[in-house]
Amino acid sequence: MNEDALRQALADLATELQQFARARDWEQFHAPKNLAMSLAIEAAEVMEHFQWAEANVAPELSADKRQAIGHELADVMIYLLRLATRLDIDLTTALREKIAINEQRYPVAKSRGRSTKYDEL
Numbered sequence: 460m461n462e463d464a465l466r467q468a469l470a471d472l473a474t475e476l477q478q479f480a481r482a483r484d485w486e487q488f489h490a491p492k493n494l495a496m497s498l499a500i501e502a503a504e505v506m507e508h509f510q511w512a513e514a515n516v517a518p519e520l521s522a523d524k525r526q527a528i529g530h531e532l533a534d535v536m537i538y539l540l541r542l543a544t545r546l547d548i549d550l551t552t553a554l555r556e557k558i559a560i561n562e563q564r565y566p567v568a569k570s571r572g573r574s575t576k577y578d579e580l
Contacts (some may be wrong), residue, residue: 469550471553472536473541476544480541498535501531501537505528516534
């Protein structure tokens, strides 16, 4: 997906979510603090699916489990898009900027195959 298509897809989803919230008069509850907290809570619900999984082993997921995790990931994205909308942040631009920052922080020659944080490379 090219950058313009990604930007448009995110904008369309953000608009749809905004309309959903407005129709229910929920925007009054969507302060950045509340959205940030909800984002963290939903991310924790994703983690819950892997809480007791063995480290470094990709779990075999049933179709139902995969769907449940997908719904939790969707919840994370919903709150992420709502928060970005409320703060007027273009996620496509922010993502590209962060990739460029990480390319500088983690040069291939120093970071390949390592999980060391950038300031310890």
